[in-house]
Structure formats: structure tokens, C-alpha cells
Amino acid sequence: MKKIIPLHTPFLAGAVALLLSSGSLQASSDNMHKLYQDNCASCHGSDHGGYLAPALNSETLKGRSPTALRSLIMTGSFETLMPPFYGRLSDNDIRSMVKHLQSTPKLDNPPWTIKDMQASLKVYVKDESKLPSKPTYQIDSMDDLIGVAARGKYGRGTGSKAVFINSKTHKIVGEIETGTAAHIIDFDPANERWAYVKTDTAEIFKVDLYSMQAVRSIKTGYNGPSMGVSRDGNYIMAGSFVPHNAVILNADLEPLKLFELEGVDPDGKMVTSDSGMIIGTPYADIFAIALENAGQVWVVDLKDGFPVTKIKNVGRHLHDAFLTHKGRKLMVASYDDSIVAAIDLEDRKIIKKLKAGCVPHVGGGAAVKVNGRTLGFGTNFGTCDNNTVVSVWDLDKMELVKQLPVSGGTESPAAHANAPYVAVDVITKDRRARTIQLIDKKSLEVVKTLDVGGHAYFPEYSADGQYLYVSAGYAGDEVVVYDSHSLKKVASVQMESPAGIFSRGRVKYMTRGLSPDEME
């Protein structure tokens, strides 16, 4: 039986109250504000400033036809994550929402303080010492776990969960409901039993992988995808788009220090900033965090007071990054000037800015050893004239090796030391979005295109490199598994709108494609 959750019931009541007490425009606006926060904000931003999805405010929607907006809300938007709200919101609510959106300016960043975080901490398992001492399901090695961020069709509800799969049998071994869409899964490098799941609305769940249950959760902001775990597993750092801050938590998810993200950008302007990637490294007891708008990378030492070293002028609109050279070097993507900056985390300096394609988005990045060279692969969101490419760099010499033509914009590469191909997901919004392309490691050319169905993205290899997992997200509702050599489809795992895929093997090889030997 399907369970329909009447999300809008309180608003119907509100609407009735409104009819009875005429002239209370304020009440209507409050209702719409809540309706927006409950249904739209996790993707469009609680400040109406956009997040995974476009900004919806009086400025961005100026001149748009209310009828067209209404029908877009009703039917959803194909080839995007926008779900159909027909039947979930009443027609009146949808009409009022269009009015509300077209008359609301982008709001100021709402505050979310340490106190708010502390108040949001939930403890599901009081006594962790009573948890089982080994996995309660059959698995050869915990590295075989693959976690999938299942968004759920509406980005919330019972379809939203972190799904864990045994990548040898392709069977689901655990599911953690997350309330809103799971976005990022990070594994504790020091203790195989823990994982951390962050949602689109910035809740972090600490998950016991042995018993497959959440033990605690905390809300660290309104949104923002970034999260990192320190190499000793003692600290978690999470950053937000709304508001502009980042926080260090201990392993019990208790907030220790809040950082306001602001600084002078490469054009000399003082700005507050979204939090880009946050990464822990096997190299040192530090976190690195990218300040998207300020164009800075901050290195936080995990010692008394958590001192910060600021590396400025890294690039315009930083986003994500990957590690190389045992975690000493960090490759940070800069959207607006189409470079990837190489940073030395020991010297805390920019080594070099390397040319990328258009709007580089490196995802988790990929690096492979070929003929003695360490090659890094960088995907690019953007498509540009004659230059829709995946960038390949020599990470030892820090120079561009090749701009490798692909069929469209890409957002995440997967590689494995034991697999012959680097997989990239094509995201250009037409039939190409159903495909991933496979690049031969040696020839550095696309040798095969796979039609995965749905909106194919976030490829990931199993820890042993035998299987390639790909989300057929949006309309596909399955994760498709291929043999990494023959590229034959071997399994399909059903779930609602799967997105990011995270192998626990990543903690062994740091960056996908490298061999664990290089970590020793």
C-alpha cells in the first residue's frame, strides 16, 4: 500500500482560517513561507537564492508567465530532479505559491548558530557499547560496502535514504532513512564501523555500519553538501551555503567550533562565502575547506583552538577537489576561470593553476598510474565550443597532458587501479544524459559509450575494481552494475532517484584510481 503523506493539511487549515478572517495577507504569506520551506527549500534554497536548483525570487522570476510556472510545478520538469507536485499540493496552494515566489525577494541568510546545532542533536542509540562487535550481515570485507545517496522522488520522505550494498553480491545490506535527500556519504578512515551521511538540508547522521542504523544526528545548517572526516576519525567538519559557515564536530557530533566564511575574493572584494568542498587527508591532522565565493582555501589544524591558515587568490568560484601525493597535494576546481589549482597542504601554498575545460567540476576526482606517470582526470560541467572535454594532467609535473573530447558536460569521474577504464558521466540535458563514457587509461580516448537509462551519473568502482556502479537517477530509479572489464550489465538495484555513490574502498586508496600501495 502506498502511503500518501498529506503535507499540505496544515496549510488547508490555514487557508480556511484565512477565508474566515478576511484581510490577513500576512497569514497567507506566512503559510506560503512555510509551504516553501517544507517543499521547495531543500533544493531551491531556504533564502530563495537557489542551491541544487535555480533561485526562485521576485528578481529571477520577473516576467515569467504564472500559468507556465503553475504547470511546471504541477508536472515537474523532465530531465531534472524537479518532481511533479500535482496531487501533493492543492491547486490553490500552487497558485498562491507562484504569487509568493514572484513577490518574494531573495532573503537574507537566516542564522544557524552553535546553540541551534546543539538543540538539534538527536541520540538514537544511547549506549554505543551495546552495539554488535561485527557486521550483522554477510560481508567479506567492510571495504566491499558501497553507499548510495537515494534522494527520493521529492527530495524528502520515505524514499530518501542512504542505501548500503555489498558490492560482491550486489544485494542491499542496510538502509538508513534520512528524512530529506541524502547527498554525501563519508566513511571513517580509522574505524570501519562508522559512516556519516549528510542530507540536502544539512543534517548529518552518524551510522553504525555493523548494525545498519543511525546512532545520532545533528543539523549543521540549512543546506550545503560539504563534509569531511579527519584521518583519525575524531573530527567531522561540515560547511553550509545557508548560512555562510562551517563547523567542526567531534565523533559524537557535538559542535566544537564554528567558522564564519568570509574573505577578500581574487577581485579584491570582501565577501561572505558558500562552503565548497571540505576534505580530511591521510597526510596530516588537518581539514581543507574551499570558500566558494571568496576564492580561498583554508587549512584548519586539528589542535587547540583549531587555527586556520588562509590560502588566498586560489580562483573564482571554487567548488570541489581531490587529493594526490599521499594526500599532500590538493587539486581544487574553480568554476569561473576554468582552472584547477594545485595546492601543497604542507607548504600551504598554490603550486600551480592548471588549465581545465569549461566550468571544471572534478567530483571526487580520479587519478591513475600509467607508465610511471600519475595522471589526474578532471570532469567539466560546462560545454563550450570545440572544448567539451575531460582534462588529463600529469600530477607529478603538474602540467596539462590532454584535453580529451567527450560528448557533453561531465561531473564525476571514476577510476580504479584494477579497472581498464576511467568512467565519466555525461550530464548534458538530452539523450546524452542517459550515458556514461569510458576512457581507456592508456590511449586516453573514449572507447565506449554506455546507455544506462534514466539520468546516468556518479559512476563508482567497487573496492576490488571488478564492478562499475552507476546511478540511473531521476526517472530511472535504479543503480546499474557493470562488469568493469566486459562492461556487461550484471545487476540492477532498485531505489528512488539514486545519486552519489561512495565506495568504502575510497578510504584505502584516497582518490579513486590510485592503488592502496601508494598510500603506504
Add this chain to the structure above:
Amino acid sequence: MNLRLLAAVLLTLMFSSATKAASIYAGKAKAAAVCAQCHGIRSTSAEAPFPPLAGRDEEYLEMALKQYRDKTRVSDIMNNIAGSLSDRDINNIASYYSRLKP
């Protein structure tokens, strides 16, 4: 299936060999583009108020889509969506969804 429809189907079958066999592949592509957003492929979202289509009777699906298209069955949303489908699309979609295991 009413008589008019039956006649129409028979006529198409007689005059166009291309529609003799519905294409589940074409149906799959069309379903992904038009139906799956709400009705899912094998199942709908646990949160969605839409009925799943996988494994439903082929004739029923075809009849329902045609009724939505000619507005003998009224729905704000389905009248518009079915209005964009050709006979062949409907045939393919019904053939595809009816053969899917839910």
C-alpha cells in the same frame, strides 16, 4: 475496447505494417520521457499520489490513455499529457508498461 476503437485499431493494422507490432523499445523511450516522471518505471515514489503502471493490463492502459486524450475521461493533468500522444505512442507505451514486472 469500444467498437470504434477496435475498428480504428483494425484499420491501422491493415494499412500500416509498421504498427503491426508495438515496439516496447519505442515505448520505453516514450515512457521515460513522458510517463515515468510521475508514474515511475517499475513503481512510483512511496510519496507519490500517482498509480504505478508496470504490469497493468495492456488493453486497459491503451483505453485509459485514449480516453484521457479525447477527454471522455477528465483529468487536468492527464488530458494535457495524453493529448500529445499519437496512437502509435499509446500502443508502444501500453505494450512496454504491461510487460514490465512491478
